[in-house]
Amino acid sequence: MASTSSKTWVTPAGIIPVIIAGALFVLLLQALPAVANGDVLRYVWPWVPSLGVNISFVIDGLALMFGLLITGIGALVMLYSAKYLAGHPQQARFSLYLTSFMLAMLGVVLADNLLALFVFWELTTITSYLLIGFNHDSAKSRRSALQALLVTGTGGLALLAGIVLIGNVAGTFELSEIRAMPGVLTQSVFYLPILILVLLAAFTKSAQMPFHFWLPNAMAAPTPVSAYLHSATMVKAGIYLMARTHPSLAGTDVWLWTLTIAGAATMVFASVMALRQTDLKQALAYTTLMALGALTLLLANSSGYAITAAVVFLLMHSFYKAALFLVVGILDHQTGTRETTKLYGLGRAMPVTAFAAVLAGLSMAGLPPFLGFIAKELSYAGGVEAASSPWLVAGAFLIANALMFAIAAIVGYRPFFSKAGKKLENVTEAKWPMLAGPLVLAMLGAFFGIFPYWLQNSLIHPTVASILGSTVDAKDLHLWAGFNLPLVLSLATFALGFVLYAFSTPLRAMLIRIIDNGPNFDRGWDKLLAAVLAFAKWQTRVIQTGQLRFYIMATFITALVAMAGTMAIKQALVLPIVWTPVSLTDGMVFGLVITGTGLAIWTQSRITAIAGLGVVGIGIAMIFILYSAPDVAITQLLVETLIVVLFAVAALRLPSLGSEPLSKRWLDAAVAIGLGVTVTLIMLMVTAGPIDRSLSDFFEAASYPDAFGQNIVNVILVDFRALDTFGEVAVVLVAAIGVFALLRSKPEKDEA
Amino acid sequence: MKSIILIAGSRLLVALLTVFSVYMLLRGHNEPGGGFIGGLLAAVGFVIFAIACGTEDARKALRFRPASIAAVGLGMALFAGLMAAIWSDAFFTGQWLFINATPEDKGIPLSSVLIFDIGVYLVVLGSVLTIVFALEEEV
Numbered sequence: 043m044a045s046t047s048s049k050t051w052v053t054p055a056g057i058i059p060v061i062i063a064g065a066l067f068v069l070l071l072q073a074l075p076a077v078a079n080g081d082v083l084r085y086v087w088p089w090v091p092s093l094g095v096n097i098s099f100v101i102d103g104l105a106l107m108f109g110l111l112i113t114g115i116g117a118l119v120m121l122y123s124a125k126y127l128a129g130h131p132q133q134a135r136f137s138l139y140l141t142s143f144m145l146a147m148l149g150v151v152l153a154d155n156l157l158a159l160f161v162f163w164e165l166t167t168i169t170s171y172l173l174i175g176f177n178h179d180s181a182k183s184r185r186s187a188l189q190a191l192l193v194t195g196t197g198g199l200a201l202l203a204g205i206v207l208i209g210n211v212a213g214t215f216e217l218s219e220i221r222a223m224p225g226v227l228t229q230s231v232f233y234l235p236i237l238i239l240v241l242l243a244a245f246t247k248s249a250q251m252p253f254h255f256w257l258p259n260a261m262a263a264p265t266p267v268s269a270y271l272h273s274a275t276m277v278k279a280g281i282y283l284m285a286r287t288h289p290s291l292a293g294t295d296v297w298l299w300t301l302t303i304a305g306a307a308t309m310v311f312a313s314v315m316a317l318r319q320t321d322l323k324q325a326l327a328y329t330t331l332m333a334l335g336a337l338t339l340l341l342a343n344s345s346g347y348a349i350t351a352a353v354v355f356l357l358m359h360s361f362y363k364a365a366l367f368l369v370v371g372i373l374d375h376q377t378g379t380r381e382t383t384k385l386y387g388l389g390r391a392m393p394v395t396a397f398a399a400v401l402a403g404l405s406m407a408g409l410p411p412f413l414g415f416i417a418k419e420l421s422y423a424g425g426v427e428a429a430s431s432p433w434l435v436a437g438a439f440l441i442a443n444a445l446m447f448a449i450a451a452i453v454g455y456r457p458f459f460s461k462a463g464k465k466l467e468n469v470t471e472a473k474w475p476m477l478a479g480p481l482v483l484a485m486l487g488a489f490f491g492i493f494p495y496w497l498q499n500s501l502i503h504p505t506v507a508s509i510l511g512s513t514v515d516a517k518d519l520h521l522w523a524g525f526n527l528p529l530v531l532s533l534a535t536f537a538l539g540f541v542l543y544a545f546s547t548p549l550r551a552m553l554i555r556i557i558d559n560g561p562n563f564d565r566g567w568d569k570l571l572a573a574v575l576a577f578a579k580w581q582t583r584v585i586q587t588g589q590l591r592f593y594i595m596a597t598f599i600t601a602l603v604a605m606a607g608t609m610a611i612k613q614a615l616v617l618p619i620v621w622t623p624v625s626l627t628d629g630m631v632f633g634l635v636i637t638g639t640g641l642a643i644w645t646q647s648r649i650t651a652i653a654g655l656g657v658v659g660i661g662i663a664m665i666f667i668l669y670s671a672p673d674v675a676i677t678q679l680l681v682e683t684l685i686v687v688l689f690a691v692a693a694l695r696l697p698s699l700g701s702e703p704l705s706k707r708w709l710d711a712a713v714a715i716g717l718g719v720t721v722t723l724i725m726l727m728v729t730a731g732p733i734d735r736s737l738s739d740f741f742e743a744a745s746y747p748d749a750f751g752q753n754i755v756n757v758i759l760v761d762f763r764a765l766d767t768f769g770e771v772a773v774v775l776v777a778a779i780g781v782f783a784l785l786r787s788k789p790e791k792d793e794a
Numbered sequence: 795m796k797s798i799i800l801i802a803g804s805r806l807l808v809a810l811l812t813v814f815s816v817y818m819l820l821r822g823h824n825e826p827g828g829g830f831i832g833g834l835l836a837a838v839g840f841v842i843f844a845i846a847c848g849t850e851d852a853r854k855a856l857r858f859r860p861a862s863i864a865a866v867g868l869g870m871a872l873f874a875g876l877m878a879a880i881w882s883d884a885f886f887t888g889q890w891l892f893i894n895a896t897p898e899d900k901g902i903p904l905s906s907v908l909i910f911d912i913g914v915y916l917v918v919l920g921s922v923l924t925i926v927f928a929l930e931e932e933v
Contacts (some may be wrong), residue, residue, distance in 0.1 A: 672826040680834035684922060687841055691929050749888060750903060751823040760907045764886040768871050771917040775864045778921035785928040
């Protein structure tokens with residue numbers, strides 16, 4: 043891998059995304075002073091006004107923080123991947139996917155209309171699918187991509203259903219208007235369904251248990267993607283959704299306990315799993331899961347400490363986790379391995395990488411004076427006053443944070459400074475485009491840790507205000523908050539974490555033995571997928587017999603049962619039939635149709651049967667003529683002619699009809715007579731009632747003055763209902779292409 | 795099935811039916827007819843020709859692949875709908891131009907509606923022939 047670095051990285055495909063991301067970052071940064079002041083910026087364009095769908099964007103604290111993370115980290119990651127993928131044959135495709143993802147994600151966090159949010163949400167799912175499957179010649183990548191798509195896509199569908207419910211209950215799809223009506227959702231009878239659907243979307247997207255299994259697999263994507271999508275941004279879309287809907291949905295026991303349990307379980311499970319991994323990227327993937335669990339756990343509460351902690355935690359996690367992912371990518375790029383058991387003593391060869399890794403690792407470990415320390419103190423403070431169970435929440439945080447401490451050391455310290463293993467030789471430092479990202483992000487964690495005040499007023503407090511409604515409960519950020527319970531818990535974390543790191547190797551061996559023999563979600567997923575496919579196969583075998591006769595029979599029986607059943611249940615059968623004398627012409631046409639029908643039924647020759655059907659068709663055309671509908675009659679005649687010709691051409695090659703067993707024909711006769719009688723009865727009842735002529739009158743009156751045509755049928759076809767006609771002719775063409783393809787794709791000789 | 799009478803007769807019929815189909819197409823706005831009927835008529839003509847002389851000759855007489863004719867027709871219909879955008883009207887609003895119009899007489903009316911109907915004509919003609927030719931060649 044190291045040899046590719048000779049290629050230039052300054053290519054349009056590499057640079058354009060960086061420029062786009064950078065420009066958007068600067069653009070968003072200009073909103074910072076207004077947002078810091080407590081203003082909310084709103085931009086609205088009508089999209090489908092008749093459905094109440096607007097393209098509306100809101101920039102408040104929450105949106106701005108996410109927006110800055112997305113564009114800022116985006117710019118750094120894109121700069122990094124310009125170098126990481128330099129010379130890759132599909133670099134342009136990669137850049138396109140990554141840029142599309144960035145714009146979609148930006149749409150999610152800025153959208154104020156729930157339906158627009160949904161569209162962007164799905165776009166992030168699709169771009170994520172494309173990016174995970176970027177190495178599409180690897181079966182593992184394809185499987186991971188599909189898994190992520192199906193899991194998050196399911197959540198997306200749930201979100202759509204939830205949004206529709208919210209729109210019905212609140213009467214609007216604008217988030218800002220829904221937030222302005224406190225209790226409109228929580229006191230609705232639909233609260234529980236809405237909550238379940240929205241949380242399903244959030245939990246699948248943010249990989250909460252039991253939907254967590256797709257995220258570690260998503261690491262099949264190139265490392266910049268893992269850093270960007272599956273750590274810093276996309277997986278936080280679920281967190282964003284929970285934070286965004288917090289004012290409207292939180293505050294109930296269901297919300298509190300669901301989020302607490304899912305968050306705590308994910309957090310503890312993920313941090314244990316992280317220690318088990320030997321692949322550094324996999325270890326980081328599980329720590330991301332841990333962070334998502336922690337954020338869910340914090341968002342369960344409505345207290346100032348918990349929400350402030352969630353915001354700070356989110357910010358600092360994006361900093362250090364993206365930095366560490368990029369560091370692991372550098373290690374992979376420069377040495378060719380990500381195994382913790384092989385990487386030792388690289389500090390001297392890669393001083394800049396090591397510096398960034400140590401800074402990010404210290405923030406992750408939660409040591410002062412880094413932002414990670416502040417976040418950890420705040421989460422302990424939020425935990426001990428949790429409304430659910432302080433012991434549970436603080437205890438879960440203690441375990442998870444101690445494990446984070448150990449893993450931070452494994453990722454940020456061991457590959458560079460540990461002398462426990464063989465030192466790797468002939469390793470060179472990466473080039474600056476790859477170093478810029480981790481370095482900037484790691485230093486931000488340190489900078490904001492030492493100077494939290496500026497961050498607090500510009501971003502943290504406005505974001506807390508977006509979630510809680512005001513800055514009244516927002517807590518201040520301090521490195522030294524006095525000697526209190528959170529500090530004691532922090533010290534306990536460090537001690538426990540240090541012990542865990544010291545014994546990490548034997549612990550890992552033990553975990554591998556336990557975990558690999560336990561239940562496995564990933565294998566369960568495979569079983570589920572196989573079961574769905576087996577069901578689909580069974581159902582296709584039963585329903586799709588491939589016999590036209592079966593399909594027609596099924597269609598007719600369904601129609602018969604639906605119509606006759608409805609008539610019976612509704613007791614709609616009335617027979618106000620007035621017998622009028624039948625004219626001679628009517629009688630002759632009737633005789634013609636009956637004769638044609640009889641011929642088609644009794645003959646054994648296909649050609650005769652087709653000619654019989656043609657007679658029926660011509661009889662019907664004559665009825666149209668008698669009742670002055672010449673256009674319909676002409677069309678009917680021509681179509682009838684063509685059908686006879688088409689059938690005749692095909693029938694030449696088909697065997698004679700032969701005589702069928704009587705039992706089969708009895709069923710045919712029963713269905714045919716039943717359907718015929720039912721439809722006739724319905725027609726008689728419909729025509730007995732007064733006919734609504736408002737449409738006919740309108741077309742008669744408007745046809746000439748408005749559309750300059752005297753043939754109403756044609757004017758309707760080409761003018762009033764032109765869109766319908768357009769759809770119909772498109773269907774005609776598609777059908778023709780379908781027939782053509784069917785006829786031309788001959789089966790193999792041995793199958794035929 | 796090669797029959798001299800059928801071949802000679804079909805030549806005449808194709809010509810007549812094609813001309814008649816255009817007549818039906820153009821008069822459709824005020825009297826029975828229109829793109830759908832016209833397209834079917836023209837298709838019937840070529841189907842007869844194909845039965846009499848074989849699809850190879852019929853394809854030659856048609857000059858273009860039937861599927862292409864249908865595709866062009868669909869494109870024309872779409873174009874007729876999009877034309878309305880030039881005058882900031884809704885999709886498929888009919889646009890009219892009356893040449894040599896006097897207060898009593900409308901002159902020669904040209905419209906996007908006519909373009910649309912020609913599109914329908916071509917789609918129907920092309921689609922039916924696509925199916926019939928493929929069927930005949932298959933059998």
